[in-house]
C-alpha cells in the first residue's frame with residue numbers, strides 16, 4: 001500500500017504568513033523574524049541531539065581538537081539566536097538570559113525580542129527536556145533608553161512561544177486572539193509542521209507542579225494552597241497528582257496540554273521567586289492566557305506586571321483557569337510574603 005503523503009502541509013512559515021491579517025502593520029516583517037527564530041530553534045535542536053555524542057554537554061573552558069575554546073550549549077544557543085535575530089534586520093533590541101545588558105541592533109527594526117536560549121540547561125546532562133522561550137514586543141521609537149522598550153506590561157507582548165527539545169522537537173506559539181498552536185519539527189524536511197492546532201487548556205486539571213524542596217520557605221498562602229490539592233477537604237475528592245520536571249518548558253508544556261497548575265512561588269528565601277519576568281514569566285503567562293488559562297503572582301495577573309529591570313524575577317502560578325482562581329482565593333485569605341510590586 002502506498003504511504004499517504006500530504007502535499008498540503010501547514011508549515012510554521014505558511015502559518016505565520018496566513019496570520020498576517022492579525023497584524024496588518026507587520027508587512028511580512030513578522031514572517032522574517034519568525035524565520036530567524038525557527039533557524040535558532042533548529043540549530044539548538046541539532047546541537048542538543050548531538051550534545052552527548054560530540055561531548056558538548058555542560059562544558060566550558062575546555063579546548064576542542066582544533067584548539068578552540070569549547071563553548072557550553074547555552075552559550076552556543078545564545079550566540080546563534082543573537083546572530084539570527086540581528087541578521088533578520090527586523091529587531092531593534094534584544095534581551096537574552098545569557099547577556100547582562102540589552103542588545104541594540106543597527107537599522108530600524110520594528111521589534112524587540114526577549115529570549116532564554118536554553119532554559120533548563122542544567123538538566124541537559126541527564127537527558128531531561130530543555131527548551132527555548134521567546135517573546136516578541138513592538139520597539140517603541142519614543143524609548144529614551146533601550147531598557148525603556150522593556151518597562152512595559154506583559155500584555156504588550158505580540159507573539160510568545162517556546163521550543164521544547166525532547167524525544168521530538170515541539171514548538172508552541174501564541175499569536176494573539178486566543179490562537180495557540182503546536183508544531184513538530186520534521187527532520188527530513190527541516191520544517192516545523194502543524195501537529196497540535198488550536199490548543200485549549202482544560203478549565204481544571206488534576207496535576208500540581210512545584211518544587212516541594214522549597215516548602216520550608218513557602219509562605220502560609222502557598223502552603224495552604226498546595227495542601228488543599230494534596231489533602232482535599234471535600235469528601236470524595238481525590239488528591240492531585242504531583243509532577244515536577246524542573247525544566248520550565250517541559251512543566252508548562254504538560255500543564256498546557258493536560259491542565260493543572262505549575263508554580264514557582266515567592267518564598268522567604270527568594271521573595272521575587274526564581275523565574276525571570278521577560279523571558280520566562282511573560283511568554284509563558286501569555287501562552288497560558290491565550291489557551292484559556294491564567295497566570296498570577298498569587299494576587300496579581302502576571303501580564304499586568306512591569307519589570308523594573310530586564311532580568312527582574314516574579315513569582316508565578318500558571319495553568320487551568322479554575323485552578324489559578326483557587327490560588328487567588330487562597331492568597332486573598334492567608335498571609336503571604338509577596339513584595340508590594342506583586343500584589
Ligand code: P6P
Pocket residue numbers: 119120121122211246247248249251264274
Ligand atoms: P528549581 C531551570 O533552571 C529553571 O530556570 C526553569 O526551567 C525551572 O522551572 C526552574 O529553574 C527549576 O528551578 O529551583 O526547582 O531547580
